[in-house]
Amino acid sequence: MKILVCISKTPDTTAKIAFTDNNTKFDTAGVQWIINPYDEWYALVRAIEIKESKPDTVLHLATVGVADADPIIRKALALGGDEAFRINLDGADSFQVAFQLAQLIAKGGYDLILTGKETIDFNGSSLGGLIAGINDLPYISLATKLDIADAKAIVTREIEGGEEVCEVNFPVVVSAQKGMAEARIPNMRGIMAARTKPLTVVEPVTQEPLTSVTAFELPPAKAGVKLIAPDQVEELVRLLNQEAKVL
Amino acid sequence: MSVLIIIDAAEGSIKKSAFEALSYGADLAAQLGVTATGVALGKTEGDLSALGQYGVNKIVQVNGDQARSDDPSVLASLLTALVTREQATVVVFSHSLAGKAIAPLLSAKCKAGLVTGAVGLPTTENGFVVKRSVFSGKAFAHVRIDSALKLISINPNSYKINTGGSAATVESVLLTAAAPRITITKKQKSSNELLLTEAETVVSAGRGMKGPENWGMIEELANVMGAATACSRPVADAHWRPHNEHVGQTGIAIAPTLYIAIGISGAIQHLAGVNRSKVIVVINKDPEAPFFKAADYGIVGDAFEVVPAFTAAVKKLKGV
Structure with a gap:
């Protein structure tokens, strides 16, 4: 069995969100970069667990990015995985990124392709579906559980007000969310091993993006909190009813 | 030419997010001077013509087993056929569980630019630009879609629901799509509480x-x-x-x-x-x-x- 986990580099969850160049670029000054949490905690860790239970599993990682993504890939390799690919492109939109990954997947003969449910910067929630659509593979989104049995993937996915269990033959694309695995911390052995694991840089194929960001905008600042004394709860209810008109 | 709005329904019951999407799509169609067409996949409860109150002109009800499929690829394949049939220039989804599954598949199949998590109507002065939520709600991005067919999924609770439109015409269609590849073995409802x-x-x-x-x-x-x-x-x-x-x-x-x-x-x-x-x-x-x-x-x-x-x-x- 051959698994590919798609990972993305994102700003840390506590990073200050600001923009430069007349609000057209994200201000990266002082920003800590991390593996997108959905890719790391859920997709990657679950893939590592599968490899631990079935040691003949081949586990590859892939990202689309320029050289500054390498530390993130090494960090992911420190958690687990046999080798990684970096497609050397500063991706402009999800379609362009998905198209690159789809080519790698078509050549690599993967059974299971895992992504996080979304990245915490663009919140697109579209990469897995785009890859599946481009390569005509089945797609299961927002999965909370994933098991392998009888050469099939048994996947639990979120539905409105509940969950359902699906069965699907390989190859399949699955987007992972909370529930699928628990976060892990890389150990020293993993960090040392990650240094020598193969990281192959792949040149991108030509594909124009379909969308482009023209500008960013910050929401208007809050006017400030209006404090009400704890023994004046009726006043709070009055304000919610008559001033804010939300009750 | 038309704007298609995919009606979000859970087990046949039309959701509030669908009323928002229908209102958004109807207002967008008016802005572009084209027809607003709601798309109901499979059986839905109630009188579909009443959805005209949100401002749409027409509802297409897609019948047949495939329209009720649990496999999003099947639904995306039906919608690909419908895009051609209705000469759609924009397709509007709810950024809900179903929308998140189907919209990117349709985007890939039609090579149509997709903006998810939209929070407002597009502007068309400098290309077709949609405002969306980014950085987990901490900022917005204005995103231009350059492809001929444009896909938008709108965030829940981000668009005002229209009222007072007249009854929509309802048309039933039967379309064919690829066979499903996903089998559902178990469904668990956690509760019927408010979503x-x-x-x-x-x-x-x-x-x-x-x-x-x-x-x-x-x-x-x-x-x-x-x-x-x-x-x-x-x-x-x-x-x-x-x-x-x-x-x-x-x-x-x-x-x-x-x-x-x-x-x-x-x-x-x-x-x-x-x-x-x-x-x-x-x-x-x-x-x-x-x-x-x-x-x-x-x-x-x-x-x-x-x-x-x-x-x-x-x-x-x-x-x-």
Whole structure:
């Protein structure tokens, strides 16, 4: 069995969100970069667990990015995985990124392709579906559980007000969310091993993006909190009813 | 030419997010001077022509087993055929579970640029530009779609629902698509409670409640307000409350009209899930809790005293 986990580099969850160049670029000054949490905690860790239970599993990682993504890939390799690919492109939109990954997947003969449910910067929630659509593979989104049995993937996915269990033959694309695995911390052995694991840089194929960001905008600042004394709860209810008109 | 709006329905019942999408699509079609056409996949409850009240001209009901498929690829394949049949230039989805599954598949099949999480109508002066939420609600991006066919999925609770439109014409069609590849073996409904992402009011509580046994007062407040209940991450991780109630960066993101946070400090990861709420009320005994900076109204006080008084005051207001 051959698994590919798609990972993305994102700003840390506590990073200050600001923009430069007349609000057209994200201000990266002082920003800590991390593996997108959905890719790391859920997709990657679950893939590592599968490899631990079935040691003949081949586990590859892939990202689309320029050289500054390498530390993130090494960090992911420190958690687990046999080798990684970096497609050397500063991706402009999800379609362009998905198209690159789809080519790698078509050549690599993967059974299971895992992504996080979304990245915490663009919140697109579209990469897995785009890859599946481009390569005509089945797609299961927002999965909370994933098991392998009888050469099939048994996947639990979120539905409105509940969950359902699906069965699907390989190859399949699955987007992972909370529930699928628990976060892990890389150990020293993993960090040392990650240094020598193969990281192959792949040149991108030509594909124009379909969308482009023209500008960013910050929401208007809050006017400030209006404090009400704890023994004046009726006043709070009055304000919610008559001033804010939300009750 | 037309704008297609995919009607979000769960087991045949049309959801509030669909009314928002229909209103958005109808207003967009009027802006572009084309027909607004709602698309119902499979059987839906009620009279479809009544959906005209949201401003759409026509409803296409797609019949047949494939329109009820659990495999999003099958639905995307049906929609690909419908895009051609209806000469669609824009397809509008709800950014819901179904929308998140189907829209990217359709985007790939049609090579159509997709903007997810849209929060407003496009502008067309400098290309077709859609405003969307990014950085977990901490910013917006204006995104231009360059392809001929354009796909948009709109965030729940982000577009005003139209009223007063006249009845829509209803047309039934039968389309064929590829066979499904996904088999459902089990469905589990967790509850029939109000869906968190659709709720107008959400009452949420955190570690300040001290233990799961104290949630009775939270549920009672939610009950009198007609609100859904939610919780912070530590509460879900400690299994005080189910995971599907966890709002925040790694849980679900919501945008209710009123969000009431009780005993939640307001870590940046929690705010990421709730900062699109219209009005935020924070009740916390710690005056230094960061949540007060993001709040509209606040009470520095003990939840165990404030919450029952809050419930009583709401009951009094509503006369119950």
